[in-house]
Amino acid sequence: MKIRAAVLEEFGQPLNVQEVDLAEPADGEVLVRLEACGVCHTDLYTASGADPSGYAPTVLGHEGAGVVEATGPNVTDVQPGDHVVTLFSPQCRECIHCIDPRTNLCLAIRDQQNKGYLPDGTARLSRDGEPIRHFMGTSTFAQYTVMPQIALARIDPEAPLDRACLFACGLSTGLGAAMFTAKVGPGSTCAVFGAGMVGLGAVAGARLQGAERIICVDLSQERLDLATGQGATETLIGGEDTVDKLLEMTDGFGADYTFEATGNVNVMRQAVEAARMGWGLATMCGVAGKGETLDVVPRLLITGRRVAGSSFGGVTGRDQVPQLVNRYMAGDIDVDAFLSHRITLDEVNKGFDLMHHQDGIRSVIDFT
Numbered sequence: 338m339k340i341r342a343a344v345l346e347e348f349g350q351p352l353n354v355q356e357v358d359l360a361e362p363a364d365g366e367v368l369v370r371l372e373a374c375g376v377c378h379t380d381l382y383t384a385s386g387a388d389p390s391g392y393a394p395t396v397l398g399h400e401g402a403g404v405v406e407a408t409g410p411n412v413t414d415v416q417p418g419d420h421v422v423t424l425f426s427p428q429c430r431e432c433i434h435c436i437d438p439r440t441n442l443c444l445a446i447r448d449q450q451n452k453g454y455l456p457d458g459t460a461r462l463s464r465d466g467e468p469i470r471h472f473m474g475t476s477t478f479a480q481y482t483v484m485p486q487i488a489l490a491r492i493d494p495e496a497p498l499d500r501a502c503l504f505a506c507g508l509s510t511g512l513g514a515a516m517f518t519a520k521v522g523p524g525s526t527c528a529v530f531g532a533g534m535v536g537l538g539a540v541a542g543a544r545l546q547g548a549e550r551i552i553c554v555d556l557s558q559e560r561l562d563l564a565t566g567q568g569a570t571e572t573l574i575g576g577e578d579t580v581d582k583l584l585e586m587t588d589g590f591g592a593d594y595t596f597e598a599t600g601n602v603n604v605m606r607q608a609v610e611a612a613r614m615g616w617g618l619a620t621m622c623g624v625a626g627k628g629e630t631l632d633v634v635p636r637l638l639i640t641g642r643r644v645a646g647s648s649f650g651g652v653t654g655r656d657q658v659p660q661l662v663n664r665y666m667a668g669d670i671d672v673d674a675f676l677s678h679r680i681t682l683d684e685v686n687k688g689f690d691l692m693h694h695q696d697g698i699r700s701v702i703d704f705t
């Protein structure tokens with residue numbers, strides 16, 4: 338079928354919204370009609386050419402939500418009409434990682450997905466007979482996409498899809514970091530570095546876990562105000578002296594849990610240094626640039642601090658994304674505050690511009 342999609346032709350160039358071909362879903366695959374898709378930093382990062390593992394041409398987009406239109410052979414877990422959130426982090430429920438509760442990093446389709454192909458090593462997207470690769474296994478800057486059923490989370494059909502799409506990446510990453518990676522304890526003190534989509538999600542997750550104090554650090558007062566809306570009890574404008582200030586605010590000890598959600602390695606270092614002696618856990622959510630390293634004084638670790646990494650917030654996509662959406666539907670998470678701009682697919686480059694200028698938290702493409 339012919340669909341409209343935003344193609345990354347060349348790194349550093351605007352996306353080209355055009356008509357491309359999408360083949361029928363093959364074994365275990367599903368045709369999804371997108372209704373909404375968030376524009377995430379990872380899309381911009383790949384489009385810029387900064388990601389060394391990036392490839393082109395490809396259809397970008399990975400924060401999608403839509404409706405199952407058709408299913409290929411051997412699809413048992415979803416059916417036409419189901420509402421789904423796309424998962425760049427799939428869950429096969431069978432591989433050695435999926436059966437182990439310690440990780441959400443499914444191994445089933447990882448190699449092909451990293452190369453931009455569906456699990457059988459081919460692409461469903463093409464143009465004039467030439468294949469176009471599937472970005473992150475999702476390619477949701479498009480009217481339709483074909484994805485494996487293990488990469489689709491079936492959600493409450495009552496959930497508005499323009500909000501639900503945020504659970505496909507940024508929001509779940511932040512919520513999950515607090516809820517599933519760090520497992521924030523009730524009554525604890527948390528410090529969250531960065532008040533973008535992921536950091537604000539971590540603030541909300543810490544609140545849901547019953548944290549007593551949630552200190553959010555960012556460079557923008559406007560974003561800090563949003564953090565307050567998500568449950569931050571104190572806010573700080575970030576700077577060189579952030580660690581000193583945090584220690585001062587916590588009787589010299591630091592926070593029980595810290596979260597880094599900027600991708601800046603200097604901020605990561607601050608998150609480690611602001612974690613409490615004895616048991617402080619610093620969780621890294623941000624993606625650092627190629628070749629960058631995290632500088633940590635080992636004594637900080639010997640004296641009881643720990644550092645954890647978190648991918649997609651440790652969320653097992655098919656099991657836990659629907660649960661998080663349910664908490665939103667129950668009124669536990671204020672998702673509306675994150676939806677700053679609504680754009681059309683043809684305006685996708687404007688979504689990148691808005692992100693570049695740090696205007697708002699999320700632009701969401703509306704396909705309806």
Ligand code: CU
Pocket residue numbers: 377378379380399400506507
């Ligand atoms: Cu993302």
Ligand code: ZN
Pocket residue numbers: 427428429430431432433434435442443444445
């Ligand atoms: Zn798996």
